[in-house]
Amino acid sequence: MKRFLPLIVLAVMAVLPLLGLSSYVMHLFILVVMWSVSGMAWNLLGGYTGQVSFGHAAFFGLGAYCAGLVSFHLGLSAWWGFAVSIPFVAATALVMGMIVLRLRGPYFVLATLALGEIMRITAENLTDLTQGNLGIMIQRTWVEKTGYYYIVLLMAAATYTVIKLLAESRWGYYFVAIREDQDAAESLGINTTLYKTIALTVSAVLTGFSGAFYMNYMGYIDPQVVFSLGDISILTIMVVMVGGVATYWGPIVGAVIMVLLAEVIRSLPYIGTAYQTLFGILLIVIIIYLPNGLVGDRDKLARLFGKKGAAH
Amino acid sequence: MWVQLEVFLQTLIAGVLLGGLYALIGIGMTLILGVMKIINLTHGQLMMVAMYIAFWLFSLFHIDPYVSLLVAPPLLFLLGMFLQKALINPVLRVESILPHNQVILTVGIGMVLQNLATIFFTSDYRSTPVDYATEAWYLSDYWRDAPFELSLSYPWTVSFCLSVIITTALWFFLTKTDTGKSIRATAQDRDAAMLMGVNVGLMRVITFGLGAALVGAAGCLFIPIYYLFPALGAQFTLIAFVITILGGLGSTMGAILGGLILGIFESMTATYVGMGWAPVGRFAIFVAALVFLPGGVASLLKRKAVSK
Numbered sequence: 001m002k003r004f005l006p007l008i009v010l011a012v013m014a015v016l017p018l019l020g021l022s023s024y025v026m027h028l029f030i031l032v033v034m035w036s037v038s039g040m041a042w043n044l045l046g047g048y049t050g051q052v053s054f055g056h057a058a059f060f061g062l063g064a065y066c067a068g069l070v071s072f073h074l075g076l077s078a079w080w081g082f083a084v085s086i087p088f089v090a091a092t093a094l095v096m097g098m099i100v101l102r103l104r105g106p107y108f109v110l111a112t113l114a115l116g117e118i119m120r121i122t123a124e125n126l127t128d129l130t131q132g133n134l135g136i137m138i139q140r141t142w143v144e145k146t147g148y149y150y151i152v153l154l155m156a157a158a159t160y161t162v163i164k165l166l167a168e169s170r171w172g173y174y175f176v177a178i179r180e181d182q183d184a185a186e187s188l189g190i191n192t193t194l195y196k197t198i199a200l201t202v203s204a205v206l207t208g209f210s211g212a213f214y215m216n217y218m219g220y221i222d223p224q225v226v227f228s229l230g231d232i233s234i235l236t237i238m239v240v241m242v243g244g245v246a247t248y249w250g251p252i253v254g255a256v257i258m259v260l261l262a263e264v265i266r267s268l269p270y271i272g273t274a275y276q277t278l279f280g281i282l283l284i285v286i287i288i289y290l291p292n293g294l295v296g297d298r299d300k301l302a303r304l305f306g307k308k309g310a311a312h
Numbered sequence: 313m314w315v316q317l318e319v320f321l322q323t324l325i326a327g328v329l330l331g332g333l334y335a336l337i338g339i340g341m342t343l344i345l346g347v348m349k350i351i352n353l354t355h356g357q358l359m360m361v362a363m364y365i366a367f368w369l370f371s372l373f374h375i376d377p378y379v380s381l382l383v384a385p386p387l388l389f390l391l392g393m394f395l396q397k398a399l400i401n402p403v404l405r406v407e408s409i410l411p412h413n414q415v416i417l418t419v420g421i422g423m424v425l426q427n428l429a430t431i432f433f434t435s436d437y438r439s440t441p442v443d444y445a446t447e448a449w450y451l452s453d454y455w456r457d458a459p460f461e462l463s464l465s466y467p468w469t470v471s472f473c474l475s476v477i478i479t480t481a482l483w484f485f486l487t488k489t490d491t492g493k494s495i496r497a498t499a500q501d502r503d504a505a506m507l508m509g510v511n512v513g514l515m516r517v518i519t520f521g522l523g524a525a526l527v528g529a530a531g532c533l534f535i536p537i538y539y540l541f542p543a544l545g546a547q548f549t550l551i552a553f554v555i556t557i558l559g560g561l562g563s564t565m566g567a568i569l570g571g572l573i574l575g576i577f578e579s580m581t582a583t584y585v586g587m588g589w590a591p592v593g594r595f596a597i598f599v600a601a602l603v604f605l606p607g608g609v610a611s612l613l614k615r616k617a618v619s620k
Binding site (some may be wrong): 052054211287 | 345350351353374399402403406407408409415419420421424426429430546551554558561586588590592595598606
């Protein structure tokens with residue numbers, strides 16, 4: 001049963017649009033699936049390899065801009081952005097990995113933060129290419145959501161498969177070994193810089209796809225949105241932290257919770273403006289009490305509620 | 313030719329003045345990093361809080377921002393101690409997969425601070441219109457036949473001098489007092505310090521408070537010459553960590569030099585490349601430091617000391 005769980009979930013998700021859900025509900029589903037793609041991608045680097053990135057907006061935005069610019073300047077379909085984004089995102093990740101991943105300690109955290117900001121400022125200033133803060137608007141392919149939904153679902157299934165295959169391969173064990181003890185990993189002959197760079201590149205390319213999809217789906221991007229530290233980079237981290245670090249289902253659970261929570265909070269009167277405060281508090285609470293997320297600490301949760309049940 | 317020299321010198325002066333203030337921000341960050349081994353990604357947000365304190369003191373009670381140096385840093389000290397005791401300490405004990413939980417935690421704190429500031433104070437740009445804001449000393453006042461004109465803004469200079477005074481006071485505190493020595497010992501080797509009877513837990517709390525107080529002081533010095541809005545914190549957090557990397561992690565001297573280098577470099581990029589590109593210059597120098605000098609300026613200082 002457990003082995004087929006991903007297929008069952010996929011099948012259920014695939015049937016969903018046939019239920020005739022409203023356009024708003026479909027929009028939420030698309031966001032959930034899109035964020036689980038970003039979350040799963042981040043999880044490969046942050047969860048399995050232990051390299052926390054605060055700059056995945058850089059790759060997300062780069063993917064989005066690849067799609068947008070292909071359509072805007074070359075007149076091609078923005079869906080080509082997926083193919084175009086691969087070399088750009090991979091090259092950025094490789095260069096960054098070769099510079100920063102040699103170093104230990106907090107350098108990587110700081111460099112990723114910086115990368116996101118560099119990308120945003122560059123996109124704001126290269127007005128000839130990116131139109132700066134005006135942003136890029138493209139013609140969307142469909143008005144209906146169903147097409148987008150199936151595409152993003154396909155992406156999620158592919159991402160899940162890639163992450164699962166990677167995590168259960170020899171490389172996956174290298175990643176975890178690096179996270180647990182880099183010295184020990186190195187002494188066993190693992191080229192830690194190489195494998196950290198591989199994890200970064202795969203994670204970046206997958207995040208870039210998520211960004212390219214965002215461009216196609218939303219039809220409009222600007223540097224403040226797609227390179228946003230708070231709304232992309234931190235939200236990606238939160239999706240994984242809330243769901244569960246280094247678990248297959250964590251990012252998916254996290255995406256469901258975060259997207260729904262964001263929608264609910266933003267729609268409430270008065271409290272809507274405080275959604276970042278609530279997110280921040282949620283992040284603090286999760287880190288202190290459930291550092292491995294809902295999925296990762298499910299035993300702890302079960303025990304907590306089990307005890308309560310017994311006491312009553 | 314004189315014009316070019318004038319522009320260059322004026323840019324240099326602006327850079328040094330800015331760098332002096334940056335150094336104060338960087339020292340707070342590097343102290344926390346040295347003692348706690350965590351990056352405080354809410355550093356700029358703490359500065360924002362201090363700036364709001366100074367701003368409200370000015371607009372409600374007409375207290376000069378420089379006088380609020382006596383109010384805001386102590387308050388920030390308490391806030392820093394509270395954050396450390398209530399939030400960061402529990403996380404240090406929690407078992408988790410990710411090694412960077414405390415860093416993510418500081419991001420969470422920063423989000424809360426920034427959002428609360430937006431709710432309570434709106435995202436309007438604020439400033440303290442002090443009456444000496446536009447006054448300056450001119451070179452031609454002192455040297456009548458000067459071939460070029462240089463000016464030294466009054467508030468910038470005062471802020472710079474106060475920053476130097478605070479830094480010197482901090483240096484005395486760290487090198488001459490028992491508490492200061494204990495902090496440095498904790499930064500060097502936590503376990504050895506503990507064995508020597510240093511209360512490491514207390515030192516951590518004091519250090520976080522001290523780091524917050526320093527950046528709070530920087531906030532009070534910045535408010536007469538800068539403007540204030542809730543999202544300003546993120547920008548200064550980035551500046552603080554660039555300085556920290558540039559100076560060398562945990563090195564106070566490095567942070568001072570790093571601050572100066574960054575200030576001059578930013579000022580130069582703003583003049584010679586363009587205003588919008590100044591932040592890119594900031595990151596270019598950051599990347600250069602990562603590639604060529606990962607240990608920062610501190611590693612150069614150390615190398616020199618060793619070769620002696």
